Amino acid sequence: MSKVDTSKQNAFLIDMTKCTGCRGCQVACKQWNQLEAENTEFFSGEGYQNPPAMSEYTFTRIKFRDYEKNGQNEFAFYKEMCMHCDDPACASVCPVGAFEKTPEGPVIYKADRCIGCRFCMIACPFGVPKYEWSKGLPLVKKCTGCHDRVTAGLQPACATACPTAITYGPRDEMIKIAEERVAKHPDKYIRKIYGKEEAGGTSVIYLTSLPFDELGFKKVTLRPLPEYTWQALRFVPAAFLTVGGSLSALSWINHRRDRLKNEQEDAEQVDTPADEKED
Amino acid sequence: MTAVRAVAKEIKGYHAFVKFMIFLVVLAAVASLARFVFGLGATTNMDDTYPWGLWISFDVVTAVPLAAGAFTLGAIVHCFNIKKLEPLVRPAIVTGFLGYSLVCVGLVLDLGQPHKGWHVLRYWNLHSPMFEVAMCVMAYTTVLFLEFLSPVAEKFGWHIPLRILRWLEMPLVILAAAISTLHQSSLGTFFLIAVDKLHSLWYNPLLPLLFWVSAICCGMCIIIVEATACHKWMGQPNEGVLLRTLAKILPYTLGFYIFLRVYTLMALSEGPFFDVPVFTLLFFLELGIGFILPFLMFTSNSVRNDDRRRVIAALLVIFGLVLNRFNVSMFGMMDPNHMYYPSIIESLVTIGIIAGHILFFVLIAKYFPIFEHHPETVDYTIPDSFHKIDDGKPKQEKEQKEVLPEGSAASELS
Ligand code: SF4
Ligand code: SF4
Ligand code: SF4
Numbered sequence: 001m002s003k004v005d006t007s008k009q010n011a012f013l014i015d016m017t018k019c020t021g022c023r024g025c026q027v028a029c030k031q032w033n034q035l036e037a038e039n040t041e042f043f044s045g046e047g048y049q050n051p052p053a054m055s056e057y058t059f060t061r062i063k064f065r066d067y068e069k070n071g072q073n074e075f076a077f078y079k080e081m082c083m084h085c086d087d088p089a090c091a092s093v094c095p096v097g098a099f100e101k102t103p104e105g106p107v108i109y110k111a112d113r114c115i116g117c118r119f120c121m122i123a124c125p126f127g128v129p130k131y132e133w134s135k136g137l138p139l140v141k142k143c144t145g146c147h148d149r150v151t152a153g154l155q156p157a158c159a160t161a162c163p164t165a166i167t168y169g170p171r172d173e174m175i176k177i178a179e180e181r182v183a184k185h186p187d188k189y190i191r192k193i194y195g196k197e198e199a200g201g202t203s204v205i206y207l208t209s210l211p212f213d214e215l216g217f218k219k220v221t222l223r224p225l226p227e228y229t230w231q232a233l234r235f236v237p238a239a240f241l242t243v244g245g246s247l248s249a250l251s252w253i254n255h256r257r258d259r260l261k262n263e264q265e266d267a268e269q270v271d272t273p274a275d276e277k278e279d
Numbered sequence: 280m281t282a283v284r285a286v287a288k289e290i291k292g293y294h295a296f297v298k299f300m301i302f303l304v305v306l307a308a309v310a311s312l313a314r315f316v317f318g319l320g321a322t323t324n325m326d327d328t329y330p331w332g333l334w335i336s337f338d339v340v341t342a343v344p345l346a347a348g349a350f351t352l353g354a355i356v357h358c359f360n361i362k363k364l365e366p367l368v369r370p371a372i373v374t375g376f377l378g379y380s381l382v383c384v385g386l387v388l389d390l391g392q393p394h395k396g397w398h399v400l401r402y403w404n405l406h407s408p409m410f411e412v413a414m415c416v417m418a419y420t421t422v423l424f425l426e427f428l429s430p431v432a433e434k435f436g437w438h439i440p441l442r443i444l445r446w447l448e449m450p451l452v453i454l455a456a457a458i459s460t461l462h463q464s465s466l467g468t469f470f471l472i473a474v475d476k477l478h479s480l481w482y483n484p485l486l487p488l489l490f491w492v493s494a495i496c497c498g499m500c501i502i503i504v505e506a507t508a509c510h511k512w513m514g515q516p517n518e519g520v521l522l523r524t525l526a527k528i529l530p531y532t533l534g535f536y537i538f539l540r541v542y543t544l545m546a547l548s549e550g551p552f553f554d555v556p557v558f559t560l561l562f563f564l565e566l567g568i569g570f571i572l573p574f575l576m577f578t579s580n581s582v583r584n585d586d587r588r589r590v591i592a593a594l595l596v597i598f599g600l601v602l603n604r605f606n607v608s609m610f611g612m613m614d615p616n617h618m619y620y621p622s623i624i625e626s627l628v629t630i631g632i633i634a635g636h637i638l639f640f641v642l643i644a645k646y647f648p649i650f651e652h653h654p655e656t657v658d659y660t661i662p663d664s665f666h667k668i669d670d671g672k673p674k675q676e677k678e679q680k681e682v683l684p685e686g687s688a689a690s691e692l693s
Contacts, residue, residue, distance in 0.1 A: 093472055094409075095413055096399055097407075113398055115393075117409060121327065122469075123473070133318065221474050221475060228472055228474055232484070233411065236461055255360075
């Protein structure tokens with residue numbers, strides 16, 4: 001499932017230094033996906049962000065972090081959303097293949113297949129898939145990458161709404177732009193492009209001015225996650241055949257030995273016909 | 280009506296303990312109804328941080344190795360040819376069958392879309408450990424059901440099915456061991472994807488192998504506990520001699536497990552091990568009390584020969600296994616600032632599932648000949664067209680056929 005060339009697939013370049021915290025993306029996402037409003041209280045989470053976390057009703061969210069720069073209070077932001085991994089963990093663990101990395105870039109979810117086991121939620125290194133906890137027969141919810149818009153030739157709703165920070169286009173171009181920006185303004189950016197290698201590469205890449213972990217970015221492995229389980233799963237046929245085969249061989253040998261012994265005893269019985277053998 | 284009355288009368292005659300179990304099962308049924316009416320969010324303490332709770336940790340990840348007795352013993356008796364342990368096989372199969380059926384029940388309750396559960400058969404995803412476990416559990420429950428049919432066929436005197444089952448026995452035993460190997464280990468593969476989530480005391484690439492070996496150890500210990508309990512509370516003969524043989528195998532498997540566990544920790548896991556005091560405690564409880572201590576106990580002859588101490592050692596292994604599965608699937612992934620603990624409904628359902636297991640075992644033992652199985656005296660070979668084994672005693676065979684329908688099998692003959 002990996003080894004597909006993702007460089008021409010669409011990706012988001014999100015430059016957090018250009019984000020103004022207007023949350024236009026948050027609103028646009030709700031509108032396009034017709035998500036219900038959440039009843040929240042301000043300051044119910046860590047800082048200024050609202051709602052306190054992504055949820056079945058909120059596919060993307062701007063996280064706020066306040067810090068001090070030259071004696072002034074400043075804000076830094078982080079747009080949380082699905083990373084649309086090149087080799088998605090969610091797709092690899094789903095028993096019914098409800099997630100699919102589309103050739104256009106977005107990782108989409110097929111609700112009609114999902115059995116609701118929530119393995120995708122355990123597997124996603126970024127904690128993206130959310131569950132409809134309020135329902136009797138819940139499904140999973142997550143950012144669709146606006147696959148419907150992208151296939152219709154539009155840009156994702158959040159990227160369209162964003163006045164400053166989001167660029168959308170082929171992944172290799174996005175990485176090039178990101179690298180140019182970092183090279184041009186080494187004082188402004190942390191020298192790292194988050195998402196270039198994280199989890200084997202993602203279709204959402206970030207630039208920031210503050211260390212990534214301080215903004216709430218997760219520190220994840222650089223290997224594609226499906227490799228971790230595949231390195232065990234690929235032994236499945238071999239394990240099945242080894243155990244089955246060796247136990248068959250073992251029992252065949254043992255049973256044959258028994259049978260030979262019985263036959264020998266029978267033969268002895270014929271020789272000494274006096275009494276019946278009862279073992 | 281008369282049938283209902285007969286059932287009611289029958290139930291009235293049960294022991295108070297059995298009635299209490301029935302009560303717990305009914306309670307669990309009501310609780311699971313609540314889960315469907317009010318939704319998972321309202322009835323459980325699971326949330327987006329803890330998408331898997333008690334139901335996955337116990338009803339699936341722990342219950343499956345607890346039901347490992349059937350395949351372990353089947354392989355020991357039929358493949359390694361330690362025939363004298365045969366009398367233990369049937370109760371083990373009944374336990375296994377019940378265990379797996381209840382795993383299915385637990386899984387269905389936990390699924391968000393249980394009505395779509397069959398989709399696993401339609402959309403295959405070979406990269407998913409969950410797909411594998413689901414397929415194996417289905418296949419293995421079927422195998423166990425076929426194996427479990429033997430006492431049922433005996434009870435009702437169905438001779439032809441009995442012969443077919445008897446003839447299928449070996450293939451089924453081997454199939455059971457192979458399928459079990461796959462899903463016992465794949466349960467470990469589940470957590471390989473939780474790379475940066477599971478604490479390094481438990482995360483390592485050999486998790487599947489560790490899960491498999493510990494399941495085998497646990498399977499044998501469950502049999503020891505079960506046989507001892509049946510002797511004590513259900514008036515079955517003391518199988519101490521047989522359990523002693525089983526206990527002789529245990530030091531090897533336990534020793535191998537401990538070696539593997541320490542090796543993976545030292546050589547394959549990375550990174551801070553003892554940074555969280557609670558995890559350190561859990562780890563030492565699990566490995567020390569749950570595996571090393573019983574290992575030392577089983578190496579001693581006096582423990583193996585003593586009914587009481589033997590069962591204590593076996594219980595310790597079971598404790599170790601349960602703790603290990605919880606550590607891997609729940610505790611080891613917990614965030615101290617936001618803890619998960621099961622809700623009342625979740626607990627009631629799990630308690631009901633355990634009670635259901637005990638209840639059905641007692642009932643099956645009451646109505647079906649699961650303890651009186653002595654194959655040396657019963658011949659189910661398909662007549663004549665195959666290898667002739669039983670030329671010498673045709674009369675005896677006829678006698679048995681007449682005895683069979685009464686449900687007492689051939690116990691008196693042995
Ligand atoms: S971020 Fe999570 S949900 Fe999104 S594609 Fe990657 S693994 Fe899947
Ligand atoms: S919850 Fe649905 S989408 Fe997620 S792994 Fe399970 S079946 Fe797949
Ligand atoms: S890509 Fe679409 S679904 Fe995803 S966050 Fe943006 S607007 Fe929402």
